[in-house]
Amino acid sequence: MILSVLDQSQICEGRTASQTLAETTRLAQLADELGYHRYWVSEHHASRALAHSSPEVLIAHLAAATSRIRVGSGGIMLPHYSAYKVAENFKLLEALHPGRIDLGLGRAPGGMPLSTRALQEGKFVDIDRYPEQVDDLNAYLYDKLPAGHRFAGLQASPLIPTAPEVWLLGSSLGTAQIAARKGANYAYAQFFGVPGSEDAVHYYKENFKPSERHPEPRALAAVMVICADTEEEASRLATSTDLFFLSLEQGRMLDWFPSVETAESYPYTDYDRERIRAVRQRRIIGTPAQVRARLLNMQDQFGIDEFMVVTLTHDFEARLKSYRLLAEAFGM
Template sequence: MFKLGVLDQSQVGEGRTASDALKETTRLAQEADKLGFSRYWVSEHHASRSLAHSSPEVLIAHLASATSRIRLGSGGVMLPHYSAYKVAENFRLLEALHPGRIDVGLGRAPGGMPIATRALQEGKYMHIDEYPQQITDMIGYLHDSLGPDHRFAGLHASPAIDTAPEMWLLGSSGESAKIAARLGLSFGFAQFFGTPGGEEAVRYYKDNFRPSPLNEKPYALAAVLAVCADTEEEANRLATSTDLFFLRLEQGLELSFFPSVETAHDYPYTEYDLQRIRMGRHRRIVGNPDQVKARLEELAEQYQADELLIVSPIHNFAARLHSYRLIAEAMKL
């Protein structure tokens, strides 16, 4: 049986503030801890008014202190913006504070618009082709395994600890799957992005995985969007907020908030808009507990996933908590 975790993007609900969203993230992490979810990951987004956090390392520290059992991690750190050495030190410190509970998920997407990327990389030369080297450097820093020929041979990433955070490569294409397979890392695919080729990427990863000191066997997860309610009708009603949010994002017109059901209901959709929404729904899981359970099991099999991360964007926070509770109950966590 596959495991279930949580992916949280801390969306700022219409009529609420970023501080409100972060309080909701903390409350949800505590509930996920009690319900038996395996891990709780937070994402990295820049220059967005509708998403409340841009620094997963800072938020992980807060959430780990507010919970007791669940693993906390990044979904993920956008490594090309940063020094691999500094990222390794950040996560070593988190691991020292909360041994055995920290994941470092790494990605290479920009996490924002080009202007944010320019600001993040101001005065720095970095080419995307260097990303595989950054991953190799991260392994060396986190596991004190830099070779004698490494350009920084003998360098230590503080603090000195006996354990290391779990390391993951994340992606929405096949390229990260290839790197993860070659280096023997765990791999996560963002299914809810809607990028095609996910099943093939995971299949390639598992078929070509090379055992490493980090992992003897391949381990893959998929991040999926699921909205669960007591009835299918109510789940579909709650999911209209997600429909509108992603429609606007697809059009390059990101909202400055996550819309309420009422705003979504009153939006002046064109026929083409409605067609795009219907097409988007096929990659999302919306329904009552039995329907969601069946679809999660189907997706886990399709993706050969050892684990699924559930992102459940719902404007009403009580309904969002209820969605995760229903999923946990249906999946017998």
Template structure:
């Protein structure tokens, strides 16, 4: 049976504040831990009013402190903006505070529009082609195994501890899969982005994985997808309308400053073209009753040949969102397995 986790982008819901969104995320991870979800990741996005945070490492610290068992991590840190050394220091500290529970997901994307990227990289020369070397540097820092001759060979990323966070490379393209296979890291594909070629990218990673003596001996891949579950198909469809309108705005360059309510989404005057875009987006979603969602997730796991899925559920009503995760957990018998 596949393992299930949570990807939370911590939206600011219409009619509520960023602080309320962060408190809802805290309640969600506590519910997810109780329900038996394996891990809880938070993303990195910049200058988006609809998202309540931009520093995953800070939120990871808070969420890990609010729980005791579930793995907590970044999905992910957009590494080209930052020093590999500083990222290693941050996540070694998190691992020291919560040993065996921290994941370090790394990505190459900017996580925002060009203006925020310019601000993040102000007075810096950034070459995204150095990303693989940055990943290798982080591995060396986390395991105190910098190669001989490296300019920072003897540099400690404190604190010195016996364990290290799990490293995952994130991607929505074949290039990230190639890098993850070459470096011997775990690989997570953002299936919910709707980018074509995900099955092929994951297959490439699994087929070309080269083990890294400091990391996993075998390839490990998972996907992140959007799933919304309710007792009836009609209710699941109703709840999903908020994300329909949210992602339509992102796709058409008219971002909303919040996750809209179901009523706002129902009242929106969609054009025929916009309705077609919504239907296209829906093809990449898993929406329905517990049995329908279970079937859809198992179908995705088989198509991608993965044994783990992170579920992203942008639902405006916080209780309905927790209920969605609860219904999925019940469908997979997760409580019984604990």
């Protein structure tokens, strides 16, 4: 099994964005040392609780601070941007770190409507153009714009012999359909918990059309994991995640990722507790043996060999330990 890391850089209660980014760098270095395959960072806008909004800037920093691990975006919200500019950004990253850069693409806004309007000010955006943007981006990356293209002859610089690895990110069937149709790599955000999305990976693999660069389907699943020495400790650490995502579900983005003490003292209603119980079913929380068993079961369920692990704890040392225990559980 291949294990990777997805980091959203939540700013924990009592800490700053600068401290959080230093922790992100430490975690990337640990993941590099432990043998994790990839380290992806996300794109979110206008959020007090998240420390980064520009994945490509952070990728440059993290790739320079590590030596082996692939570093990439999870993902770039392509409808906001010019495919040409994204291609040039990531070709430059690939030139700086050949063979280590991933370009994960999403079509969600990555923020609330106000930030979306600001990002797209002065331009017409049609979400239905996302598949066309993916085609344009790949053509720029490989210098293969078709003769009849509206920008035929245009090259994305720098001109290099390699290209970043492109993945289409999705939490529902829609992106799985696009990835299958285009013969692209597919990353399924299982931890989002979108109802009815469980068959997305199966659909992708069953309907995959081979492409020039990808003769076979390649899929990974992003899952939420908290691993600790005991089941009780893992469950206690997870209370911060429970409150953070419960608030998000209720339309209230917290200004920070709460501590365990804040989460345990929160006045939950009976409905809140039922929602937390339901959502926890999609998360993997427990001892190394329990986490290993759940991941192996999910490997059979999805039929894939790579999991991108999201671990959210207020205690940063507990977060580092969770990734260490997971690596040890799989003999990395």
